[in-house]
Amino acid sequence: MRPLLLLCTCLIAANTHAQSTASLPVIIEKHGRHALLVDGKPFLILGGQCHNSSAWAAMLPKVWQAIEAMHANTLETPIYWEQLEPRQGEFDFSVVDTLLAQARAHGAHLVLLWFATWKNGSNHYMPEWMKENASLYPNVTGKDGRPVDSPSPDAKAAQEADTKAFAALMRHLKQVDAVHTVLMVQVENEAGAWGSVRDYAAGAQRSFEGPVPAELLKPALLKALGVPVVSAGTWQQVFGKRADEYFQAWSVAHYIGRVAAAGKAEYPLPLYANAALRDPLTNPEATNYESGGPTDNVLPIWKVAAPALDILAPDIYLPGSERVLKVIDLYNRPDNALFVPEAGLIHDNVKYLYATLGNSGIGFSPFGIDDNTLAAADTAALSKLEAYGQEYAALAPMMREVAQWAFEGKLKAVVEHEDHAAQTLDFEGWQANVGFGGGRSNTLPGNPKTDGKAMIAHLDQHTFILMGTGCRVSFSPLGNNAGKAWQYLKVEEGSFVDGQFQARRILNGDETDWGGPQFGSRPTVLRATLVVR
Numbered sequence: 319m320r321p322l323l324l325l326c327t328c329l330i331a332a333n334t335h336a337q338s339t340a341s342l343p344v345i346i347e348k349h350g351r352h353a354l355l356v357d358g359k360p361f362l363i364l365g366g367q368c369h370n371s372s373a374w375a376a377m378l379p380k381v382w383q384a385i386e387a388m389h390a391n392t393l394e395t396p397i398y399w400e401q402l403e404p405r406q407g408e409f410d411f412s413v414v415d416t417l418l419a420q421a422r423a424h425g426a427h428l429v430l431l432w433f434a435t436w437k438n439g440s441n442h443y444m445p446e447w448m449k450e451n452a453s454l455y456p457n458v459t460g461k462d463g464r465p466v467d468s469p470s471p472d473a474k475a476a477q478e479a480d481t482k483a484f485a486a487l488m489r490h491l492k493q494v495d496a497v498h499t500v501l502m503v504q505v506e507n508e509a510g511a512w513g514s515v516r517d518y519a520a521g522a523q524r525s526f527e528g529p530v531p532a533e534l535l536k537p538a539l540l541k542a543l544g545v546p547v548v549s550a551g552t553w554q555q556v557f558g559k560r561a562d563e564y565f566q567a568w569s570v571a572h573y574i575g576r577v578a579a580a581g582k583a584e585y586p587l588p589l590y591a592n593a594a595l596r597d598p599l600t601n602p603e604a605t606n607y608e609s610g611g612p613t614d615n616v617l618p619i620w621k622v623a624a625p626a627l628d629i630l631a632p633d634i635y636l637p638g639s640e641r642v643l644k645v646i647d648l649y650n651r652p653d654n655a656l657f658v659p660e661a662g663l664i665h666d667n668v669k670y671l672y673a674t675l676g677n678s679g680i681g682f683s684p685f686g687i688d689d690n691t692l693a694a695a696d697t698a699a700l701s702k703l704e705a706y707g708q709e710y711a712a713l714a715p716m717m718r719e720v721a722q723w724a725f726e727g728k729l730k731a732v733v734e735h736e737d738h739a740a741q742t743l744d745f746e747g748w749q750a751n752v753g754f755g756g757g758r759s760n761t762l763p764g765n766p767k768t769d770g771k772a773m774i775a776h777l778d779q780h781t782f783i784l785m786g787t788g789c790r791v792s793f794s795p796l797g798n799n800a801g802k803a804w805q806y807l808k809v810e811e812g813s814f815v816d817g818q819f820q821a822r823r824i825l826n827g828d829e830t831d832w833g834g835p836q837f838g839s840r841p842t843v844l845r846a847t848l849v850v851r
Contacts, residue, residue: 343501345588345628345655346725351678352655353725354588356427356501360721363501363681364710365429366703367394367660368688370437375416377688382424384687388703389710391717392427392501394659394683399434400445403483411490421499428500429659429683432487435480435573436509439594439608441469448479455479458511459519468511471569471610472522477576485580492585503587504659505578505627508594509570510611515604516566526565530556533622534568542618566610567619575624582626590629591620592659595636598644614648621653633660633685634670639735639768642670650677660685668705669733669771672786676731676773678724712785712841716814723775723783731773734788738764745776748848749794752786753833772837780807783819784835784844792834799850807849809835811842819845 341358353360366388368381373395385393395417403409414430421428433443441449441457448455455476458466469476484505491500516522530553534540537547543564545557553561578589596607598614607613612620612630620630632649634642650656656679661667663684671682684706713720723729732741732752740753754770755763764770770788777783784791795802809830810821825835825844835844 341498342586343498343588345680347652347655348725349727350652351725351727352680353678353721354501354655354680356498359718360725361501361680362675362713362717362721362724363392363427363429363657363683364390364713364717365392365394365659365681365683366390366687366706367431367683367685368396369686370396370433372688373397373413373417375413378416378420380688382420382426384689384703385424385426388687388707389714390426390683390687390706391710391714392429392681392683393421394429394431394504396431396433396507397487399432399443399480399483402487403445406445406447406479407482409483409486409490411487411494414487414490415494418495418499422497429502429504430487430491430500431504431507432484433507434483434577435469435476436506436570438508439468439510439512439611441476444469444476448476456519458514458517459522460514461518463518466511466513468513470517470519470522471566471573472517472519472525477573481577481580484577485584488581488584488587491587500587502628503581503589504631505581505589505591506574508592508608508611508633509574510594510608511566511570512608515562515609517569522569525569526553526561528552531568534619536622539618539622543615560604560615563604563609564616564619566604567612567616568623570610571612571616571620571623575626578624578626588628589626590631590657590659591624591627592631592633595632595634595645597636597641598648599641614645617648617651617654629655629657631657631659634658634667635660635662637666639733642667643673643733646670646673646677646679650679655680658682663687663702663706665705665767665769668709669769671706671709672731672771672773673733675720675724676729678727678729680721709841712813712843716783716843719814719817720775723777728777729773729775731771734765734768734770736768738768738770743772743774744796745774745782747779747795747797747799748776748782749796750774750782751792751794751834752789754789756788756836780848782846782848784837784846785841786837787839787841788837790833790836793846793848795850803851804848805851806830807847808845809847810845812845813843819843821845 456470458468460466553565557564593612594608596613730743734754743750752772765788772786772789775783809825812821
């Protein structure tokens with residue numbers, strides 16, 4: 319056999335072997351908890367999302383600089399429909415291929431964001447050939463008959479075009495990404511409509527005045543939506559004052575569900591849709607937020623309308639710990655893995671990484687990690703990453719273990735609230751008591767930035783892994799040992815190496831007395847072994 323032919327044969331065989339042996343990323347569920355399996359083991363996405371217009375070759379050096387500065391293992395990056403299909407039916411995958419090559423060179427994974435029919439509720443990433451044909455690819459018609467700057471979910475031609483393009487993208491990924499650099503794909507971005515609760519165009523209005531689809535009339539679903547159980551009716555008859563919003567949610571989710579299903583048929587990577595949130599505490603009218611997206615009140619509709627989506631994910635920009643923790647609770651469902659694909663790149667949000675992991679979340683990612691404007695702002699942009707970089711650096715060596723503990727229900731977390739009140743975590747046989755701030759007791763004054771947090775994994779009967787900042791942790795016996803005296807058998811500070819905890823030093827005296835070990839401004843990993851006397 320000639321040398322060149324032999325080389326080609328070997329490369330083909332090697333690629334075929336890689337495709338057959340490498341495990342496809344998959345989301346699994348057990349006892350209502352979830353894990354993202356990568357190479358067959360739980361994986362924690364320590365992510366960073368670049369700015370919207372940064373997925374171009376000329377901009378990527380700053381993106382990778384930010385990924386390295388924050389010790390992230392995954393880049394979330396857009397894929398632009400306008401670039402992918404500049405002429406109808408002609409596809410250009412050069413940006414995709416560049417991202418794959420550079421991610422591998424930097425030892426990072428990718429989560430791709432399909433910016434297509436919807437981005438921030440608008441259609442601005444549609445190709446030019448679609449923007450120039452508004453009659454075939456229309457926007458929502460408002461109640462006053464005027465067009466709204468949001469694409470119509472009733473536009474069949476747009477849905478068909480998006481479906482074909484997304485299927486082509488997924489087909490290409492299957493062909494060129496045998497090593498699974500891409501972990502997941504986001505289908506659209508913050509879908510929904512601003513400026514109108516739903517589409518009032520003639521075709522959409524006929525559907526609204528027609529019968530509610532049978533899939534939405536299941537008793538359990540109607541109960542979840544808080545409406546009476548009925549067997550038939552129009553949208554207004556079944557859903558009353560929420561009819562417009564629920565109709566829009568069904569229409570948007572059904573559209574995106576078809577796009578997702580076409581892509582998954584080509585290459586079954588985990589797929590998700592992200593939500594621009596509403597206030598979860600006040601149940602506001604849909605005129606106050608992006609109507610039709612996967613907000614907390616319409617998650618049951620989305621689950622029925624778009625079964626090809628594995629996750630409905632919250633983008634966290636809301637202020638206040640009560641709101642954010644409520645969001646995390648609402649999206650952490652037995653039928654929905656908790657994943658935070660976007661969070662504001664501010665110091666206040668770092669603590670919600672802990673809250674996500676403590677609720678068996680599979681990943682977290684702040685938005686806008688790179689500076690894509692003026693070079694003079696580079697230093698300021700990178701400084702924003704420091705808080706995330708400290709956490710990711712501490713978590714990276716134990717990422718697999720943390721993901722496994724979360725999946726097994728061994729991991730819990732607390733974050734400091736605005737009132738700075740101490741909090742407790744209950745484990746089998748023990749209660750962890752967490753106070754926030756500095757001082758020699760668990761009745762602490764709190765942190766100026768309200769950024770205290772603690773994450774605790776219960777490994778066995780008397781052994782815990784602790785990680786945190788701005789807090790002090792002590793324990794009390796529970797159950798059969800309640801009321802008995804106890805003490806620390808040993809408290810070790812260290813890190814994980816190849817799945818094993820390696821101690822740097824043993825803490826005692828001032829470092830463990832006065833109410834238990836105290837965590838300062840930098841995240842620290844401890845192994846604490848307790849004993850009942």
